[in-house]
Amino acid sequence: MGLYxxxxxxxxxxxxxxSLNAHLASVQDGEVxxxxxxxxxxxxQDGYFHGGAITSILxxxxxxxxWTKIPEGKEVLTVEFKVNFIKAAKANKIVAVGKxxxxxxTLMFCEGEVFDETETTVLAKMSTTMIVIAKxx
Amino acid sequence: MGLYxxxxxxxxxxxxxxSLNAHLASVQDGEVxxxxxxxxxxxxQDGYFHGGAITSILxxxxxxxxWTKIPEGKEVLTVEFKVNFIKAAKANKIVAVGKxxxxxxTLMFCEGEVFDETETTVLAKMSTTMIVIAKxx
Amino acid sequence: MGLYxxxxxxxxxxxxxxSLNAHLASVQDGEVxxxxxxxxxxxxQDGYFHGGAITSILxxxxxxxxWTKIPEGKEVLTVEFKVNFIKAAKANKIVAVGKxxxxxxTLMFCEGEVFDETETTVLAKMSTTMIVIAKxx
Amino acid sequence: MGLYxxxxxxxxxxxxxxSLNAHLASVQDGEVxxxxxxxxxxxxQDGYFHGGAITSILxxxxxxxxWTKIPEGKEVLTVEFKVNFIKAAKANKIVAVGKxxxxxxTLMFCEGEVFDETETTVLAKMSTTMIVIAKxx
Numbered sequence: 361m362g363l364y365x366x367x368x369x370x371x372x373x374x375x376x377x378x379s380l381n382a383h384l385a386s387v388q389d390g391e392v393x394x395x396x397x398x399x400x401x402x403x404x405q406d407g408y409f410h411g412g413a414i415t416s417i418l419x420x421x422x423x424x425x426x427w428t429k430i431p432e433g434k435e436v437l438t439v440e441f442k443v444n445f446i447k448a449a450k451a452n453k454i455v456a457v458g459k460x461x462x463x464x465x466t467l468m469f470c471e472g473e474v475f476d477e478t479e480t481t482v483l484a485k486m487s488t489t490m491i492v493i494a495k496x497x
Numbered sequence: 498m499g500l501y502x503x504x505x506x507x508x509x510x511x512x513x514x515x516s517l518n519a520h521l522a523s524v525q526d527g528e529v530x531x532x533x534x535x536x537x538x539x540x541x542q543d544g545y546f547h548g549g550a551i552t553s554i555l556x557x558x559x560x561x562x563x564w565t566k567i568p569e570g571k572e573v574l575t576v577e578f579k580v581n582f583i584k585a586a587k588a589n590k591i592v593a594v595g596k597x598x599x600x601x602x603t604l605m606f607c608e609g610e611v612f613d614e615t616e617t618t619v620l621a622k623m624s625t626t627m628i629v630i631a632k633x634x
Numbered sequence: 635m636g637l638y639x640x641x642x643x644x645x646x647x648x649x650x651x652x653s654l655n656a657h658l659a660s661v662q663d664g665e666v667x668x669x670x671x672x673x674x675x676x677x678x679q680d681g682y683f684h685g686g687a688i689t690s691i692l693x694x695x696x697x698x699x700x701w702t703k704i705p706e707g708k709e710v711l712t713v714e715f716k717v718n719f720i721k722a723a724k725a726n727k728i729v730a731v732g733k734x735x736x737x738x739x740t741l742m743f744c745e746g747e748v749f750d751e752t753e754t755t756v757l758a759k760m761s762t763t764m765i766v767i768a769k770x771x
Numbered sequence: 772m773g774l775y776x777x778x779x780x781x782x783x784x785x786x787x788x789x790s791l792n793a794h795l796a797s798v799q800d801g802e803v804x805x806x807x808x809x810x811x812x813x814x815x816q817d818g819y820f821h822g823g824a825i826t827s828i829l830x831x832x833x834x835x836x837x838w839t840k841i842p843e844g845k846e847v848l849t850v851e852f853k854v855n856f857i858k859a860a861k862a863n864k865i866v867a868v869g870k871x872x873x874x875x876x877t878l879m880f881c882e883g884e885v886f887d888e889t890e891t892t893v894l895a896k897m898s899t900t901m902i903v904i905a906k907x908x
Contacts, residue, residue: 375540376547379516403512406633410513411575412553419549438548439741440763442579442716442853444880444898446873461896462857466740467713467765469855469896485872485880487855487898489714489763491741496543576878577900579716579853581743581761583736598759599720603877604850604902606718606759622735622743624718624761626851626900628878649814650821653790677786680907684787685849686827693823712822716853770817 363387367424370435374420382417384424390460392424397453409449411484414456414474418443418486421458422470426490429463435495436468441488449483451476458486467491500524504561507572511557519554521561527597529561534590546586548621551593551611555580555623558595559607563627566600572632573605578625586620588613595623604628637661641698644709648694656691658698664734666698671727683723685758688730688748692717692760695732696744700764703737709769710742715762723757725750732760741765774798778835781846785831793828795835801871803835808864820860822895825867825885829854829897832869833881837901840874846906847879852899860894862887869897878902 361369364387371377371384377394380402385393394417396402396409404410419438426436458472472486498506501524508514508521514531517539522530531554533539533546541547556575563573595609609623635643638661645651645658651668654676659667668691670676670683678684693712700710732746746760772780775798782788782795788805791813796804805828807813807820815821830849837847869883883897 370542373540373542373544374547375537376550379538400512401516403510405507405510405572407510410511410553410556411578412549412556413513415552415556416547416549419547419552435542437585438582440579440581440714441548442577442898444577444900445575446880448574461893469857471896482872485882485898487853487896489855577851579761581763583743598756606720608759619735622745622761624716624759626718644816647814647816647818648821649811650824653812674786675790677784679781679784679846681784684785684827685830685852686823687787689826689830690821690823693821693826709816711859712856714853714855715822716851718851719849722848 363428367427371424376416377420380413380416385455389428390425392421392458393455394421395453395455398451409451409454411445414449414454414484415443417456418458418472418474421456422472422486422488423490425458425460425470426468429460429468430492433495434492436490436492439489439491441486443484443486445484447483453477454483455479500565504564508561513553514557517550517553522592524565526565527562529558529595530592531558532590532592535588546588546591548582551586551591551621552580554593555595555609555611558593559609559623559625560627562595562597562607563605566597566605567629570632571629573627573629576626576628578623580621580623582621584620590614591620592616637702641701645698650690651694654687654690659729663702664699666695666732667729668695669727669729672725683725683728685719688723688728688758689717691730692732692746692748695730696746696760696762697764699732699734699744700742703734703742704766707769708766710764710766713763713765715760717758717760719758721757727751728757729753774839778838782835787827788831791824791827796866800839801836803832803869804866805832806864806866809862820862820865822856825860825865825895826854828867829869829883829885832867833883833897833899834901836869836871837879837881840871840879841903844906845903847901847903850900850902852897854895854897856895858894864888865894866890
């Protein structure tokens with residue numbers, strides 16, 4: 361099974377991604393994109409994307425970016441992340457791009473950005489630590 | 498309208514809280530609780546609560562805790578948060594408790610904790626900065 | 635050698651603590667205090683404690699708090715930290731209190747607070763991840 | 772007085788920068804570099820640069836980068852920062868590069884990187900929120 365297929369299989373098990381109507385947009389070595397169309401189910405009180413929805417797809421994008429760097433039989437879990445919200449997320453669609461900045465044997469440091477549908481305006485940025493562990497059966 | 502009712506009205510406009518099946522559990526001066534029952538719609542790939550779902554209810558709990566400290570006609574937005582994930586969130590229910598640690602005129606510093614259904618085991622912790630702005634009409 | 639002596643020996647090797655004129659104030663299981671008197675060598679541009687000085691003693695306090703929880707032959711390194719600055723640090727002395735919140739085998743999650751000389755007013759808070767590694771010879 | 776001179780004057784008032792033997796290396800619109808030669812006064816227990824020293828010059832670099840974007844009569848203070856430590860800082864010299872990512876009227880979001888003397892290997896990264904306030908007299 362190719363890398364995209366492995367990640368797609370895992371992504372599809374994330375019930376939260378279904379609730380958000382998010383999808384795996386692309387998988388490259390060290391970089392994964394997750395996109396999410398606007399819907400009533402992702403909003404905060406003013407009708408924009410909720411910070412929690414933004415963070416959720418950032419977390420998945422960074423986690424799967426880390427996944428592209430690990431040996432078979434391993435998986436990654438999020439240790440911590442920080443998100444800075446830069447602009448109100450008034451958009452028809454948001455795209456999270458997660459990238460591996462440093463891949464250690466035990467820990468990985470990744471960064472992510474969320475763009476609006478133009479993929480040029482940055483709405484939020486994540487920095488995160490992932491830990492590599494043996495895969496749950 | 499009392500403080501609980503005001504916050505409940507705003508909370509109910511957060512479509513994301515509906516998607517997660519989360520509810521406003523309590524409102525006190527400087528402290529708000531948001532709870533979320535386990536469902537297939539909140540999971541990560543191993544079937545536990547997704548970090549994004551945990552973060553979403555933490556963000557709402559901290560945001561509404563900040564709300565209890567602001568004058569009428571204002572609202573709060575999240576500037577940034579950091580979450581540390583302490584234990585895998587295998588639970589039937591999670592409860593986020595958001596608290597105001599310091600309330601300035603422009604910025605508020607809040608902290609949140611997510612517990613499992615026993616409300617004693619801490620699964621994750623948030624530290625966050627909120628900004629007070631004029632309410633969107 | 636007792637725990638205090640071990641930590642004191644390591645602390646004294648931290649040249650930065652000497653530059654800041656900081657000292658190890660107390661060592662308990664899971665909690666360490668580091669104090670720093672005000673001097674011209676710790677200031678920012680307005681003459682208060684610099685955020686970097688505040689962070690430095692927080693980092694040492696949290697690191698040595700983690701140290702109290704590890705087996706012999708190991709040491710801890712800082713993976714990441716976040717600091718929120720709550721009040722301007724106009725004080726004659728600051729005291730950092732670092733505490734272990736969760737001690738895993740590989741990672742530890744700690745929190746720290748910096749107080750002014752009254753030890754009641756919180757000036758800044760840290761949340762941090764430490765990693766347990768084999769001791770450098 | 773030009774921008775470099777204004778920032779140099781403020782930088783020179785930071786007693787901590789003197790204690791670390793750090794200097795202002797360059798000032799451009801939205802980007803400031805601060806460098807620090809290795810000395811016994813900046814170390815942690817294994818003789819490398821202490822995370823607190825790394826953070827101190829990152830904070831100053833980001834703060835002065837923000838300063839290049841504010842009107843006269845204002846100054847910036849650090850609200851919060853997060854630092855991820857990527858590699859042990861065994862180096863003869865470290866260079867912090869602070870950059871403004873988004874400049875709002877009240878808040879600025881900046882990022883910083885610390886390099887070793889080659890200015891190619893990243894040792895640590897900062898993400899930080901600054902607030903614009905009226906200058907202290």
